[in-house]
Amino acid sequence: MLKNILPKILKKSAILLQKISSKKFSDPMDRFYFDQFLSATPGKDKQPPLTLTIPSENRGDKQFKLVDGEEKSHLEVWAKKGDKTPGTICGLDRINNPGLNKSLAFTIEERQLLGIHGLLPPVVKTQEQQIEHCKLRLGRLKDPLDKYIYLMDLLDFNEKLLYAVVRRNISEVMPLLYTPTVGTACLKWGLIYRRPRGIYITFYDKGHVYEILKNFPESDVRVIVVTDGERILGLGDQGACGMGIPIGKLALYTALAGIKPNQCLPITIDVGTNNEEHLKDPIYPGIREKRRTGKKYDELIDEFMHAVVQRWGQNCLIQFEDFGNKNAFRLLEKYRDTFCTFNDDIQGTASVGVAGLLAALRITKNKLSDNIILFYGAGEANIGIANLCVMAMISDGKISEDTARKKIWMVDSKGLIVKSRHELEPQKKPFAQEHEKETDLIQIVKDLKPSILIGAAACPGVFTSGVLKQMADNCARPIVFALSNPTSKAECTPKEAYEETKGSVIYASGSPFPPVEYNGKTYVTGQGNNAYIFPAMGLAAMCAGIQSISEDYFLIAAEALASQVKESDLAQGSIYPPIDRLLECSTKIAIRLVEYAYRKKVASVMPEPNDKEAFVKAQMYDTDYEPAIPIFYQMPLGETDKDKKKSK
Ligand SMILES: NC(=O)C1=CN([C@@H]2O[C@H](COP(=O)(O)OP(=O)(O)OC[C@H]3O[C@@H](n4cnc5c(N)ncnc54)[C@H](OP(=O)(O)O)[C@@H]3O)[C@@H](O)[C@H]2O)C=CC1
Numbered sequence: 001m002l003k004n005i006l007p008k009i010l011k012k013s014a015i016l017l018q019k020i021s022s023k024k025f026s027d028p029m030d031r032f033y034f035d036q037f038l039s040a041t042p043g044k045d046k047q048p049p050l051t052l053t054i055p056s057e058n059r060g061d062k063q064f065k066l067v068d069g070e071e072k073s074h075l076e077v078w079a080k081k082g083d084k085t086p087g088t089i090c091g092l093d094r095i096n097n098p099g100l101n102k103s104l105a106f107t108i109e110e111r112q113l114l115g116i117h118g119l120l121p122p123v124v125k126t127q128e129q130q131i132e133h134c135k136l137r138l139g140r141l142k143d144p145l146d147k148y149i150y151l152m153d154l155l156d157f158n159e160k161l162l163y164a165v166v167r168r169n170i171s172e173v174m175p176l177l178y179t180p181t182v183g184t185a186c187l188k189w190g191l192i193y194r195r196p197r198g199i200y201i202t203f204y205d206k207g208h209v210y211e212i213l214k215n216f217p218e219s220d221v222r223v224i225v226v227t228d229g230e231r232i233l234g235l236g237d238q239g240a241c242g243m244g245i246p247i248g249k250l251a252l253y254t255a256l257a258g259i260k261p262n263q264c265l266p267i268t269i270d271v272g273t274n275n276e277e278h279l280k281d282p283i284y285p286g287i288r289e290k291r292r293t294g295k296k297y298d299e300l301i302d303e304f305m306h307a308v309v310q311r312w313g314q315n316c317l318i319q320f321e322d323f324g325n326k327n328a329f330r331l332l333e334k335y336r337d338t339f340c341t342f343n344d345d346i347q348g349t350a351s352v353g354v355a356g357l358l359a360a361l362r363i364t365k366n367k368l369s370d371n372i373i374l375f376y377g378a379g380e381a382n383i384g385i386a387n388l389c390v391m392a393m394i395s396d397g398k399i400s401e402d403t404a405r406k407k408i409w410m411v412d413s414k415g416l417i418v419k420s421r422h423e424l425e426p427q428k429k430p431f432a433q434e435h436e437k438e439t440d441l442i443q444i445v446k447d448l449k450p451s452i453l454i455g456a457a458a459c460p461g462v463f464t465s466g467v468l469k470q471m472a473d474n475c476a477r478p479i480v481f482a483l484s485n486p487t488s489k490a491e492c493t494p495k496e497a498y499e500e501t502k503g504s505v506i507y508a509s510g511s512p513f514p515p516v517e518y519n520g521k522t523y524v525t526g527q528g529n530n531a532y533i534f535p536a537m538g539l540a541a542m543c544a545g546i547q548s549i550s551e552d553y554f555l556i557a558a559e560a561l562a563s564q565v566k567e568s569d570l571a572q573g574s575i576y577p578p579i580d581r582l583l584e585c586s587t588k589i590a591i592r593l594v595e596y597a598y599r600k601k602v603a604s605v606m607p608e609p610n611d612k613e614a615f616v617k618a619q620m621y622d623t624d625y626e627p628a629i630p631i632f633y634q635m636p637l638g639e640t641d642k643d644k645k646k647s648k
């Protein structure tokens with residue numbers, strides 16, 4: 001945007017500058033400063049004369065008083081037009097604003113114009129040099145949690161730099177901002193808490209949720225990630241400490257899908273916690289009570305949903321994240337048709353899981369419906385994947401829903417899900433099959449002969465040597481996903497999977513693992529994580545104005561992701577594109593979703609853009625610094641009252 005309008009601004013500014021320079025300055029300091037500005041050559045790294053330090057009365061809204069010779073500050077002019085631009089934020093406020101700060105990348109000229117000259121060390125750095133500096137700082141820290149704290153501090157100090165660091169080093173930085181380190185951060189949230197980010201709504205705020213949302217200063221929030229902290233990764237109930245998750249997810253929204261930071265809002269709904277350690281911990285930052293449930297809980301969530309719409313509109317996406325199992329399914333059913341919402345653990349995970357399977361089928365060279373799939377864990381993640389598998393089988397294999405379901409078996413904490421179990425929750429019932437009760441996983445794998453085994457139960461190591469060997473006996477290329485997070489909860493490691501199956505396994509994990517050597521070959525583990533999906537879903541929902549996100553979007557996203565897996569990825573054993581290509585992947589998925597929304601006639605952003613790719617890309621956050629345009633550069637853009645009179 002700015003790239004296009006900048007030449008116009010500069011042309012108009014040149015005319016204005018000529019006009020101004022012919023005027024008489026009432027304040028000699030103004031004349032002096034103006035002359036210095038004209039002689040400054042942008043991009044030239046020169047030391048300014050010391051006398052250029054701007055006196056405090058010439059900073060901020062008193063900086064230039066030249067509006068056609070009238071005694072008006074430029075701020076007054078902009079304020080009148082109701083347009084507060086970055087150019088109006090000067091002095092320390094500029095450096096302290098993480099959205100506008102460039103730290104040492106402010107040029108000497110910008111420092112003079114913004115009244116921050118002398119407030120920074122004299123060196124001027126490029127963003128590339130700053131990124132290298134950040135990597136140097138990160139490299140000195142040994143503990144991943146310290147690295148997390150450093151990155152969060154950077155986010156609070158210089159947003160563009162943080163996101164540039166992430167985008168240039170996704171595979172190194174994502175494990176710090178996201179799983180596994182974000183899990184550690186949640187466990188220690190009380191200890192590492194430093195400054196506000198996002199919104200905490202407690203049970204006691206019931207009846208006042210809208211007022212709390214109004215306290216958040218951004219008027220253009222487009223994506224909210226909300227948790228109630230009940231099931232944080234595979235770490236259980238973390239109460240208010242769960243806030244690390246919405247913050248981490250939204251950092252990925254910006255880094256990987258270009259949703260602007262000011263359009264993102266992390267929210268924690270604190271209804272207490274059943275985590276005894278937190279309840280006893282003097283530095284626990286949440287309300288120190290047992291978790292509330294029932295009618296009052298539902299009323300609070302309902303009030304929250306409506307307050308969001310009232311504050312930011314029907315198109316504001318609300319992503320449910322890491323809610324406990326019961327609430328997650330219930331709330332999704334309740335809100336999915338009437339709000340712009342999805343549950344990432346159910347639907348986002350479904351999409352990434354199916355994408356991995358679709359890519360793996362290019363190795364096994366069969367259809368999804370030719371496989372028997374066994375899910376270990378029948379919770380949000382696996383029920384989500386199972387349901388989307390049914391959809392994928394129907395659309396690909398031309399089989400009935402009933403036949404598709406028969407290909408799918410599930411195990412929960414009580415064993416195999418079979419018809420004779422009468423206590424089953426509604427979401428499990430459609431997967432109950434005729435079989436005797438069974439709890440031993442090796443026996444189940446032996447009996448049912450699955451070719452695909454997917455774990456999401458947060459039971460580390462449950463895919464034992466016996467289970468993996470049996471999978472290898474079942475078929476030539478068994479598919480095994482160990483999706484539980486963080487790393488410590490994985491059902492098996494890639495090393496175990498390759499060794500126990502003698503290299504025949506097609507493996508993916510939810511958290512990152514380094515490459516594995518087996519039998520002279522290096523295997524790269526694909527990360528089956530919903531991070532491949534939710535940023536793209538949010539970008540598409542925002543761009544097209546999708547008001548209700550139906551299940552078909554997640555199948556399309558899965559296909560779009562699978563289509564980006566290259567033969568070279570498969571050859572290395574990875575069924576996902578490399579993490580470093582995540583920004584490109586999210587963009588492509590979002591474009592496919594936007595095209596679909598317009599084709600389906602459910603997009604609400606009108607007129608329909610002809611070039612969807614350009615349309616999506618134009619809305620994405622750019623980590624490059626923008627020139628700090630001084631106030632009098634901006635003047636020609638707006639018409640003063642005198643200009644209006646002249647043009648009449
Ligand atoms: N890779 C990714 O993108 C994602 C990974 N996950 C990870 O998946 C894991 C589970 O998450 P989610 O599905 O949301 O959690 P849920 O709590 O919804 O489900 C957990 C499931 O595991 C079952 N389970 C628990 N203990 C056992 C056991 N000993 N034997 C067999 N089954 C057991 C539970 O059984 P029961 O129903 O009987 O209680 C339940 O069905 C977490 O580690 C999470 O981090 C989640 C989302 C995305």
Ligand SMILES: CC(=O)C(=O)O
Binds near residue numbers: 322485
């Ligand atoms: C990845 C994710 O959403 C989870 O583990 O909960």
Ligand SMILES: [Mg+2]
Binds near residue numbers: 233321322344345
């Ligand atoms: Mg989650």
